[in-house]
Amino acid sequence: MTSCISIENSIEEYLQKIATKNKRIRRHKMLIYGQIEQVREAVKAWKKEGKSVGFVPTMGYLHEGHKSLIDAARRENDKVVVSIFVNPMQFGPAEDLDSYPRDLNRDAKLCEDAGVDIIFHPEPEEMYADGFCSYVDMNGLTTELCGKTRPIHFRGVQTVVLKLFHIVTPDRAYFGQKDAQQLAVIKRMVKDLNVDTEIIGCPIIREEDGLAKSSRNTYLSEDERQAALVLSRSLKIGKQLVEDGEKSAKAIKDAITAEINKEPLARIDYVDVVDFETITPVDEIKGTTLVAIAVYIGKTRLIDNFIA
């Protein structure tokens, strides 16, 4: 039986070798850059070779939501750049800039496994040099929903995203539909300012129990984590109403609000029904309509939505 074992071993070894080799082939060399010029140079070299570039801008602490964006970018482009930058300009003075979760090592592993070519991870000083004073903003789209309680948020988002677009010059950029207003704002900005990048919105990724994936879920205590299910549960009720033919925005909002109010740990920031393109309130479901909510669970503000 010795020979037999020996053969088994050698086959195993052979398979191992093949697997390792394949892994090596798949496991390309991902680079992490902190300097704008490094990214620019790398992308210019790719473009000279005619390669297409997909881009996923993030604030890091990556989860499966981000991974779904990276996977889409990986499928549709020759090269993939992910930026990891907790952008000070989009946080209000009383918001969670300092406590926002960060874990570059874990993020880097997720990106490498997902086939990312470059992580751009700049320091704030690299992005906002001395004397910085420019911004991008819009009249409309940014005043409703999250814009009500986060008045400078979207200015910061637009500015940093346009800066990143100028650095990465992507053919396609990927944004999660969880931040639905952000997606609408970026689409509008790109159209208005003639940015030559296709904006691709990707579906919300949820935990098994329905909670939308978010880096901020990490703030939740065990009780709050349970209470947070009220967001997806209430939206499910709203969605069912729409599917049953309900057209009245008020009826849908009332049903969602009633469900959220049953949860003692929840405090509503907004429950709104808006046109998905213009982010202006509508009375009736018509065309592409966004039903969006923001709810404080304890001190943590969570958002969720569906498209009707």
Place this chain on the structure above:
Amino acid sequence: MTSCISIENSIEEYLQKIATKNKRIRRHKMLIYGQIEQVREAVKAWKKEGKSVGFVPTMGYLHEGHKSLIDAARRENDKVVVSIFVNPMQFGPAEDLDSYPRDLNRDAKLCEDAGVDIIFHPEPEEMYADGFCSYVDMNGLTTELCGKTRPIHFRGVQTVVLKLFHIVTPDRAYFGQKDAQQLAVIKRMVKDLNVDTEIIGCPIIREEDGLAKSSRNTYLSEDERQAALVLSRSLKIGKQLVEDGEKSAKAIKDAITAEINKEPLARIDYVDVVDFETITPVDEIKGTTLVAIAVYIGKTRLIDNFIA
């Protein structure tokens, strides 16, 4: 003598032929495009061939000031694009949008003679489609000088220039130093937003009698044209003071103001001394300082400046 004349003629003919041939070689096919996509496609084809692109954004009614920008672009780049677009977004409600002079045929001839490859001449609807609401602006640089009486002007300039940069993707863009504040604003915007275009400022071009070239000079009556010389004359006095060692901004402003006030048809909008990079007022000439004036001659508002 007949043969001699004949020889002379043939030499002349020969020279003529050479000249015509050279002219033909120089006289390439200039294209005038009205659609964003046409410009994008042409520039992309150039870039694939590794050609560099110089860009001169204008509002048309071109004069030798513009030509000096085009000439610089022609010298330093493989291809040259000139945009001719009277941008509604940078005019205030009481300003001269409707009466701003326009002459596309004359402009096209000047551009063709100067070796321009593409004129981009869009309609306002092409640049500002339905639902347009985005803008680029900055905190600082835009509040002093022309910003005081033209509060929305620089927002309009920044927005249209960034749009044009996204369409033309120039390696270098050329701006006249006559619009010194505009030049400073565009330089700041490009730096802040990481636009991959080099901004090149070019010297003021003047009429023989000293008046800075401007499309708006066409508004002046004969008397006003004469009175308008007070701008360059007063700045010359200011410049002489600086050259003689005067450091006090107040002394320089006072001397310029006194000279302008001698001219009955002139009414001062501003006489200011500012840091050329930050466009903030300074008390002393130090570093690169901008001495800038805006003066109404009758109803026509003219600007001029020098760098101290």
